[in-house]
Amino acid sequence: MSAFRHSLLGRLLADPMALFAMVIIAALVIMALLADVIAPHDPGAMNLADRFAPPSATYWMGTDNLGRDTFSRLLQGGRIALYVALTAVTISGLIGLVLGMLAGFGPRWLDNALLFFFDALRAYPTIILALALAALMPRGLSTVIIVVVITSFAEYGRVVRTQTLSLKNSEFILAERAMGASFGRIVFHHILPNVLGPFFILAAMNLPVVITIEAGMSFLGIGVPPGTPSWGATLKDGFDYIRNTPWILLSGGLPLILATLGFTFLGEALRDQLDPRLRKTR
């Protein structure tokens, strides 16, 4: 019991902010996974006679311009948002991890080249890049994921590089080298575990950003195709028909707010727990 209390999960559960975040995230994940079971209506079923209906016992969050149940569409949209967020963050994180460690551990010229590459990518506005890529690629989730990966892996790379650089010349690494440890052993047994803490904090903080990018691209009409239930598409419908009903916009914004709060709080709680300097000050 004591061991669990001192584990990362135990410490997180003891933190009210982390607990709140995990409850929100768990609720979103469960609702997304069980969307087909929970949804009271077919998210694609039109019912023009009931369009723009306010929240009611039949339609918990009202209906959109085609009479589709907003709640059911948001549940399905959650599935898309989490799929895009987890996939994009995983891919961009892995790319950033590898490139960051190469930059930090490799020769100087490689470090400079990768650093220039990271900075160049980070300097490019996400939405402008998304618009450019969307014009060249077929519209869909793959494009959204590619846009997110391209615009975000440099951030991971930079963080990992900094961590690697600070570890590279530390005494225990120098000692390992002196004892003849292989490159692989140093990287995988010593550098990587020490880099993962900040990496996961950044990933948690990035998840809501990715969800917002997906929603933003769908809002701008360059995300998922029309008809696909996504949070951004619901917001777009809400904007288009704000004069007819405010409910679509209000309902569409709610899961985005919850997801942003949940993942941001979790990221901050992780930082509190994993950053030794912050732990000392607690």
Added chain:
Amino acid sequence: MTQDTSRRLFPNTTRRQLLAGAAVLGTATMFPLVAWADGSRLNVRAYLEPDDYDPLDASGFLEELLYGCIYRKLIQYVPGDQWDWQPDLAESIEQTSPTTIAFTLKEGQMWSDGFGEITAEDVKFSLERHMVEENNSRIKPDLGPFSHVEVTGTHSGIIHLDEPFAPLWTIALPYLAGTIICKEAVEAAGGKITTAIPPAVSGPYRVVEHRLGERWVLERNPDYSGAAADFDRVDLVVIVDDSAAEIAKEAGDVDFAQIGPGSVARLQDSPPPGTRLSVHPSLFYHWVGLNVQNPKFADERVRMAIMHAIDVPSIVQAAFFDVAEPATGIIAPGLIGHRPETIIPPQADPARARALLDEAGIDRLEVNLDVLNTVIHTTAAQVMQATMAQAGIDLNISVHESGSFWSLGVSADGDRWQDLELTIKRFSMTPDPYYATAWFVTEQIGDWNWEQFSNEEFDRLHDEALSETDPERRDEMYRRMQDLMEESGGYRFITHGVTANLFADNIAPATRPDGLPLVQFFRRA
């Protein structure tokens, strides 16, 4: 009791004086507002951005919005509820034979920027340049069998046609192709009017600034020879989205805006203060086009299955909020050639569609639909997606911004035009059926005819109807042409829609009978 006056901003000012000063200041700041509100400036919504100032590049009403303000024509449409024309540059103009039109220009009508008087040479240059093959005029069909202009004097000339042309007075002369430009100025610029230099103009306004993607700024043309315009400045403000246009109107950013059909019922019941709404039957036509040359649709049964799977009333209800009626073709009610009904009923028949697919040996059909990123067309696409699924047709929707969309079917812009499957489009229209059918002849494949519909009888009827003067015979010909379009399985007609204009009550807008604005005739109320 003493006061520490050293820390006060105005040590000798009493509270009463301060309040009075504030009142005076407040009143003073009202003056610019009053000057603005007196109507010296007019902001009109443009739903897209015109390409440039050159009629050679014109594609539809959007350019007419700009050209109407800065250029003149021999004749212009009369604002109001009835289609009619009135002389503009022409002092007199009459049809002297079925193929000749004699005109005399008003004297003393001037070009801006010192380019002198408008002459018959300008008329000749303006009309004939559309017929030069290398100029690639996109509105060449507007002039039909136009041959040339014979200049008989400084202010007079004769327009010659190769054969009689019924739409001459409804399309050719009062619309885009009839725009008169300055020969001397255009030749000095190398034969093409670009956006680099504001053009020599003759209309009530001149261009002072073009903010790309935002607005065209026009101001009163001091060289205009007609009655002075009512407004010192006119801004054509580019607002693509209908909802944004409505918000812009209510916020006072524009004085006149076309709005979407979704707002009509609400605004008719309770228009915002200081605002009026007018609703007009539109001549535009929206339709679902199918590329009949695409190998996927080689089997006529497949084309017909798709047509039967599209439910037009649902699209009209969802995207046009029931303020419009389902269309029976590309020619609106009231015009020659309007069909009373379609061959395929507007209601979808999923069972019939399914049966046709079964006959063609297709279990599940996947079709791609390209649409413009407007609320109306993306909504229509989603309705189609839902209803077509009932017949076993999976519809993939691709949404494009304007520039990308309007190049999809153009052969000069790449190879995509050959692979097109379904599209939803809207074309602008004038009060003559010729303007509707002109874009679907074989010659237009790779330009405007994205369905790649090619039918000898259609092409022949189109040519014959140009010079047909018997209205009944002409009516019959255009009906038959629409039958042929529908029988090809390439066209599912949706609606003509409505034109709803929201405008400030301190202006008196001038519109065509179909509600489209003639900004050059706008006045202060």
